[in-house]
Amino acid sequence: MSVKNKQSAHHALATWLRDLANAGGTGGLNWHVHAARSLQRWLPTRELIAAFLAGVHTDDKHLILIGCSAGWMLPTPWLARFECIDVYDIDPLVPLLFGLRHARELKQQGITVRYHRQDAIAGLPALLHQHPKACLWFDNVLGQLSFRLGDEDMAERQLAQLKHLLKGRSWGSLHDVYSGPIDADMPLPAYDTLTWTRLDDLPEDAARVRIGEQVHTHEEAAQLLLGKMHAKGVWHDHVTRTVFAPGTSTTMMPWAFKPHYWHGLQAGWVRP
Numbered sequence: 079m080s081v082k083n084k085q086s087a088h089h090a091l092a093t094w095l096r097d098l099a100n101a102g103g104t105g106g107l108n109w110h111v112h113a114a115r116s117l118q119r120w121l122p123t124r125e126l127i128a129a130f131l132a133g134v135h136t137d138d139k140h141l142i143l144i145g146c147s148a149g150w151m152l153p154t155p156w157l158a159r160f161e162c163i164d165v166y167d168i169d170p171l172v173p174l175l176f177g178l179r180h181a182r183e184l185k186q187q188g189i190t191v192r193y194h195r196q197d198a199i200a201g202l203p204a205l206l207h208q209h210p211k212a213c214l215w216f217d218n219v220l221g222q223l224s225f226r227l228g229d230e231d232m233a234e235r236q237l238a239q240l241k242h243l244l245k246g247r248s249w250g251s252l253h254d255v256y257s258g259p260i261d262a263d264m265p266l267p268a269y270d271t272l273t274w275t276r277l278d279d280l281p282e283d284a285a286r287v288r289i290g291e292q293v294h295t296h297e298e299a300a301q302l303l304l305g306k307m308h309a310k311g312v313w314h315d316h317v318t319r320t321v322f323a324p325g326t327s328t329t330m331m332p333w334a335f336k337p338h339y340w341h342g343l344q345a346g347w348v349r350p
């Protein structure tokens with residue numbers, strides 16, 4: 079092996095090990111251990127996700143599933159609506175664990191599942207080219223882009239661009255919007271959803287959001303969402319505000335990620 083080849087083999091091994099451990103801070107072994115131990119606490123949110131996806135109907139028979147990990151929060155019956163699923167995740171454990179949670183059953187139903195270990199966000203244009211007829215589901219991955227890139231501004235710009243790349247496709251995403259500590263002295267928040275539609279492309283301090291029938295400033299809407307989760311202290315903004323185009327109706331739902339550290343998740347589906 080030449081010195082250059084040796085260096086690139088070391089680099090590939092280091093990336094593989096890092097992604098195995100924590101997938102750039104967004105998954106990996108850390109995530110699987112936490113998810114496996116939290117499944118019961120996550121049940122109400124898993125049911126809200128299943129209810130949301132049950133309402134997603136598309137004629138596409140081919141799904142590109144991005145960042146699904148083992149599919150800890152995904153309902154198998156929704157996946158079973160497709161004939162072929164291409165799974166993209168950087169975590170080397172995904173084929174084994176997604177296989178156990180979903181693919182075994184899907185394969186019994188004659189559904190093809192193929193695995194790809196690659197960065198599906200940086201490589202999105204090539205994926206769309208390879209799979210011209212597929213719809214896409216980003217499975218709680220876009221809200222972690224700023225951790226992976228280590229740059230919030232760059233992540234926000236990339237996230238705002240995705241919808242333009244995806245023009246003409248059916249696609250959807252579940253992603254973090256805010257996360258942070260909740261008030262441990264209050265009763266646990268209720269698992270209510272909010273119908274949330276961003277109304278314009280104005281900067282955050284001037285933007286308007288419709289929640290149900292009421293129009294709010296973005297700041298008021300965010301406070302309402304955080305208030306429902308009994309937020310306390312400083313919450314993290316995952317810079318996903320502009321993933322969906324203005325006018326896209328989305329569902330906000332709470333998630334007890336840890337007993338007293340919750341996330342506000344947004345789910346939406348876009349038809350071409």
Ligand SMILES: C[S@@+](CC[C@H](N)C(=O)[O-])C[C@H]1O[C@@H](n2cnc3c(N)ncnc32)[C@H](O)[C@@H]1O
Nearest residue numbers: 101105145146147150151167168197198217218
């Ligand atoms: C928070 S976990 C998702 C959890 C998943 N929805 C579940 O129910 O278990 C984020 C996942 O996205 C993967 N990931 C992060 N960035 C990615 C990228 N650029 N391309 C593909 N997968 C990515 C991580 O490896 C991890 O499995």
